[in-house]
Amino acid sequence: MTSHLATRLREGTQRSHTATENTAFMKCFLKGIVEVVPFKKLLANLYLVYSTLEAELKDHSEHPIVGKIYFPEINRQSSLEQDLAFYYGDDWRSQIVPLKAGQVYVDRLLEISNTDPVLLIAHSYTRYMGDLSGGQALKHIIRSALDLPCDRGTTFYEFDQIPTIEAKKEFKEKYRHALDSLILDEATILRIVEEANYAFTLNRNVVDELEADVRAVVDPHVFALLTKQDRVGSTTHHHHGQAVPA
Ligand code: HEM
Secondary structure: OOOOHHHHHHHHOHHHHHHHHOOHHHHHHHOOOOOHHHHHHHHHHHHHHHHHHHHHHHHOOOOOOHHHHOOHHHOOHHHHHHHHHHHHOOOHHHHOOOOHHHHHHHHHHHHHHHHOHHHHHHHHHHHHHHHOOHHHHHHHHHHHHHOOOOOOOOHHHOOOOOOOHHHHHHHHHHHHHHHHOOOOOHHHHHHHHHHHHHHHHHHHHHHHHHHHHHHOOOOHHHHHHHHHOOOOOOOOOOOOOOOOOO
């Protein structure tokens, strides 16, 4: 018995994934333009998102469906706390403020947790599978762009309990298997895929709100050059590229 939810999610969010990779913020990021002000604001908003998501998933850990995708070993809240202390200092808690889009994202998580908790699966998928995939390439870009002291500043991208590429691959297989083994009707599958697309939109809105901070420090001509061309998308199957998912 399989719901094929893993494949439904991958295929059902391909276009959203490509659109996210093609935001100006991400295009600059991938080309090594990582500015500390927008980057630390991104981490602050991810902190608010993950602390909400992880508290709500924990609350539903005994739920017959949601509980099956509760894997506290991938939780990001404490790694984000370490990074925020590094970028903002010890009083980071008093300094971080949600962006408008960050608040909308947090509010959505709280709303579905109360009204329709199976939709939390969509949010777990969208963030954690991304962190375990493309996030690993981003880590190296950030480290060299910001010239970070060793072991500081990219804890968010490090999984102590899943340290190697091999272990990450294995974990992703376990996670996909857990998605596939959920007993769900077609209407619920469609709602979860739709919510995952909305999760991509929420993420896109956060980085779009940070675009002004990037523009403020990047030469307009360079910015135009870096954001001109669209990427095919890392989760899109195509014939010649190297970016076909493993
Ligand atoms: C622009 C930077 C990004 C790059 C270069 C990138 C790259 C990739 C790659 C190469 C994969 C395939 C890995 C695999 O199948 O094992 C992947 C998967 C994934 N990414 Fe991204 N990604 C980026 C941003 C994001 C963002 C911002 C999100 C969500 C907020 C995200 C969510 C996902 C998800 C959910 C998957 C899993 C797809 C599946 O079901 O197999 N990615 N990404």
